[in-house]
Amino acid sequence: MRRLVVIAAVLMWVLPVLGQTKRPFTFxxxxxxxxxxxxxxxxxxxxxxxxxxxxxxxxxxxxxxxxxxxxxxxxxxxxxxxxxxxxxxxxxxxxxxxxxxxxxxxxxxxxxxxxxxxxxxxxxxxxxxxxxxxxxxxxxxxxxxxxxxxxVYPECTDEACNQKKLDESAHTKIKALIFTHLLYRHWNGYKESTSRDLTPGDHDVPPFSLGGQDDYAFSPDGQEVCYTANLDEEEATSTNNDLFIVSVNGGLAKKITDNPASDSTPLYSSDGKYIAYRAQFRPGYESDRFRLMLYERKTGEKKNLTENFDRWVGTFTWAPDSKAIYFSSEDKGEAPVYRLNLPSGVPAELTRGYNDDLAITRDGKTLLFTRMSLLHPNEIYGQAIQEAGVERSANGMGWTAVTHLNDSILSHASMSPAEPFWFTGAENVKVEGFIVKPPNFDPNRKYPVKFLIHGGPQGAWGDDWSYRWNVELFAANGYVVVMINPRGSTGYGQKFVDDINGDWGGRAFEDLMKGLDYAESTYPFIDKDRECALGASYGGYMANWILGHTNRFKCIVSHDGMFNTESAWGTTEELWFNEWEFKGTPYNNRELYRKWSPHLSATSFKTPTLVIHGQLDYRLDVSEGFQLFTTVQRLKIPSKMLYFPDEGHWILKPQNSQLWYKTVNDWVDQWVGQSHR
The missing domain is CATH 2.120.10.30 (TolB, C-terminal domain)
Structure with missing residues (x-):
């Protein structure tokens, strides 16, 4: 089945409780x-x-x-x-x-x-x-x-046809599927090959997304829709999303972008003159810089509003008077909010913190957004707006908390903030890291370390909340948590991001090791003889790379990591990712694939390893985890595998998540916990 757009007609922070004894944060x-x-x-x-x-x-x-x-x-x-x-x-x-x-x-x-x-x-x-x-x-x-x-089914033109296909699929004894092109499965599912379909054809509209801003929008008069679609013949190797406009009554869609890379998330200005959208310029590169673009509907002229802003534009929204655009953007472990005045303003930072999901009241007086930190998950915040910028509220920071749904629970938990530090990484480039101390921290004690490695590789640690890799939970049972944003991380400029392309085990590995060196030499409470490295996705790859290139860790946790770069290419769905990162395919650039493949360093493996993988992970096929587990078992290295038959790249079901945290923390405790003091 494919995804399409259809249209249907219709008739303050946690306040400490005085006298309260806090306890470590729990699952x-x-x-x-x-x-x-x-x-x-x-x-x-x-x-x-x-x-x-x-x-x-x-x-x-x-x-x-x-x-x-x-x-x-x-x-x-x-x-x-x-x-x-x-x-x-x-x-x-x-x-x-x-x-x-x-x-x-x-x-x-x-x-x-x-x-x-x-x-x-x-x-x-x-x-x-x-x-x-x-x-x-x-x-x-x-x-x-x-x-x-x-x-819907691409061959169907009405609801009755779709219903018939679904009924046939539900009742047939044959579960086999026939594929005729790539991207036959995506993320964690396979595609089976009185509403109006606005986007007919065998293409996903909008394209697959893991969340974020909508990839379609109405014009202010309600008569037109702008949507995102990738019509390239081979979607598995293409990031060429384009914008199309079509009447709400259906008819022929008109393509309004000609960029060979990605154009997405269209949003009309209130006055109807413009469509703002995000664009990347390098075809095949999903981690190119996201620029904020402006399309003038009358002339078709396109303008790049943020070419000199060396950060990724995230969620954005128009001011109701169409004179400005507000957006969030990652920067050094945070996601500040910016205002860009039109037609040619410079982004002005309004508030820091980790912010997203921007919205403005219709009168233009209040900016609303979600904010999280390492200490609390999303709540909704508001900020008063005036024409020249943002007013300062009574708290002196310009914002006020609108919701407080989680204050009560968090008020009982003892948690520590992320403390940033900077050091000199590979090629003398400045790199940022973070340290989080355990509850009831005693500076005179020595603490074991959980060394976390983020995925992506184009991602970043920062002052944000995660349910899947919750830093406070990792610290809660007496650990110092160290996190480094090595080469490839977002929020430090596009060159910093690009430095990992074709260099997966190079600069990033050096950044990580130098960052841990710096933490060990700077924080005397770190016990450098009790450290465990943990990573997922690219972090899992790096955990596998570490396994063959250093013995400084007492244990390793590798979740959904790439182990064999060549087999990973043949079993993934988004081929554009592997072919960009390794600059080709295994049959036309095998040397680079082999240069950075962890499995070829197996003779150097010594560290006890926990392997975790989900059967429904089609980004990094479960066979990568099986190959790693087979290898460490054959080498007689202490090892264990946690296998989820019902999970994909992320562990999302509550009871599976509970088992994940228990297994991971027990594994780390086994090798570097209190019994090893």
Whole structure:
């Protein structure tokens, strides 16, 4: 099946508790937190809707619910209690909002009637009953249409055909699939080869995404849709996403970008004159710099607004008067918010912290966004805006917390902030690292180290929250956590990112080792004889590389890591990634693949290793984990493998996550814990 866009007509921080004894943060604490999503301000500016996910460890479920909170701050209220509810979006009149729910017939669009005077829902009804389900809905500015995505069969032209195909698939005894082109599976699933399909053809519209801003938008008059699509013949080797516009009534779509690399996340200005979007310029490189672009609808002229801004543009939103764009961007372990005045302003930093999911009230007076840190997960914050920039609020920092859903739980936990440090890495380049101390830290003690290596490799550690690799949980049982952002990390300029291309075990490995050297020599409480290296994805690759290139660690944890670069190429789905990073294929540039393949250093392996992999990981096939485990077992190296038949690249199910943390922490304790003091 493929993904397409369709359209349907429609009639402050945690405050310490005085006298309270805090305890280390626990896995149960983490599962009790509500996972807050993006803010959605009401048209009248009085309310903010958002979804928050509740986790049940006992039921092994994650359930979203829709909440409302006064935009000026106040008590949050769950406003749809009879069913799960996600992704709320207002109707233009503010009297209704749509949301997604799986209550009946899978993921479908529902409508809630809203009383703005009381902030309550007065009724709900189901809107869609699509056999292939609905996702990502947005309401048109004129209130007449809803745009959403659905996974359909490319040969089908109507709902009846899709329903028939689904029924046949459900009842057949044959589960075999026939593939005729690449990208036949993606991330963690295979593609089986009274609404209007706006994007016909055998292509995913919008392209696959792991989250972030929508890849489609309505024009202000509600008569046009701009969407993202990759129409290249071989999608598995292409990052050539383009922007297309099409009438809401269907018809021939018009391509408005001609960049051979990625153009995505279109968003119309309120005055209808422009479409802002993000672009990368190097074909095949998913980690090229994301620029903020401007397309003038009348002339077709395109303008690069951030060519001199050496950071990636993240989530962005228009000011209601169309005179400025606000965006977030990673910078040195944070994601500040910037304002760019049009037509040719320079990005001005408004607030630091780790921010995302920007939205502005219709009157243009308040900027809303989510903020997280190492000490707390997402909450919604607000910031007063004035024409010249941003007002300062009473706290002197320009922002106020709008939601406080997790304050109570976190107030009982003893957690430590990330402390940054800088050192000289490979080729005398300055590199940043972070250290996190354990609860009840005693500077006169010696502590074992968990040395975390991030994935990507184009990613970064910073002052942000993670449920999958939670730093506070790693520190909670008496460990110092050290994290380095080596070459390839984001937030330090594009050259820093590019320095890992074709050099996976080179500069980055040297940066990591020099960073740990610096930490050992700078912080006397680190016990350098009790250190364990842990990494996932690229971090898993680097854990495997470390296994063959140093014996300084007492143990290693390798999660979803590349072990054999040649076999990884043949079993992955997004071939553009491997072919960019290793500058070709194994049959036309085998030397580079072999140069950086951890499996060829197996004769040097000595360190006890925990291998973790998921069967449904199609980014790095489970065979990579099996190859590593086979190798360390044959070498008689102490080792263990944690295998998840029902997980992909990420461990997402609550009980699986609990087992993951227990297995990882037990493994580290076994080799460097208190018994080894």
């Amino acid at each position: 149960q604490d983490m599962m009790s937190l509500k996972r807050v999503a993006e803010p959605v301000p009401s048209p009248d500016g009085k309310w903010v809707l958002f979804s928050a996910v509740d986790v049940s460890l006992e039921a092994n479920t994650k359930t979203p619910h829709v909440w409302a909170v006064p935009a000026a701050g106040g008590e949050e209220r769950e406003i749809i209690t009879a069913q799960n509810a996600d992704r709320p979006r207002w109707a233009p009149d503010g009297k209704r909002f749509l949301f997604l729910s799986t209550k009946e017939g899978g993921s479908q669009i529902w409508i809630a009637d809203f009383d703005s005077s009381s902030g309550t829902v007065t009724g709900v009804h189901k809107l869609t009953s699509i056999a292939t389900e609905a996702d990502g809905p947005i309401w048109s500015p004129d209130g007449r249409n809803i745009l959403f995505a659905s996974n």
